[in-house]
Amino acid sequence: MLIGNVGAEPEVRYVDAGVAVARLRLATTERGYSLQNGTQVPDRTDWHTVLLWRRLAEVVEKYVHKGDKLYIEGRLRYSTYDDKRGVRHDVTEIWAENMEMLTPRSQSIMNNSQMASEPAPTSE
Numbered sequence: 001m002l003i004g005n006v007g008a009e010p011e012v013r014y015v016d017a018g019v020a021v022a023r024l025r026l027a028t029t030e031r032g033y034s035l036q037n038g039t040q041v042p043d044r045t046d047w048h049t050v051l052l053w054r055r056l057a058e059v060v061e062k063y064v065h066k067g068d069k070l071y072i073e074g075r076l077r078y079s080t081y082d083d084k085r086g087v088r089h090d091v092t093e094i095w096a097e098n099m100e101m102l103t104p105r106s107q108s109i110m111n112n113s114q115m116a117s118e119p120a121p122t123s124e
Contacts, residue, residue, distance in 0.1 A: 002048060002072045002094070003102065004028035012061040020057035024050050026070060026094075050074070052096045063101065073098040 010024040025047055032043040050072055052060050064070065074096040082088050 002026060002028055006064060006066055006068045009066050010060050010064050012057055020054060022052040022057035022060040026050050048094055050094045050096050056096055056099055069102040071100040071102055072096050
């Protein structure tokens with residue numbers, strides 16, 4: 001179970017027989033605190049890759065945007081692959097079985113419209 005914020009617009013694609021698959025990055029943050037001796041422990045943010053299939057992916061495609069807060073239940077999946085240079089990479093993904101949107105719809109729409117009205121970044 002994770003509660004976090006979507007870090008970028010979700011990627012949705014369709015695979016065999018029109019099955020929807022959504023991939024999103026979810027940031028979870030453990031709040032910092034102060035120890036009794038005055039030592040400050042900073043916030044810690046972890047990033048997770050979440051895969052959602054079929055109907056959940058279709059919901060993500062329509063309603064989930066960068067900045068939205070989500071509750072995710074799922075299973076961890078581990079895999080490895082070798083890149084073009086022969087370097088082995090370990091991958092950990094969360095295959096979602098349940099998702100709840102925690103951002104109020106009006107706030108999500110407002111955030112999305114603000115992103116659309118912002119000028120696109122220019123490369124210099």
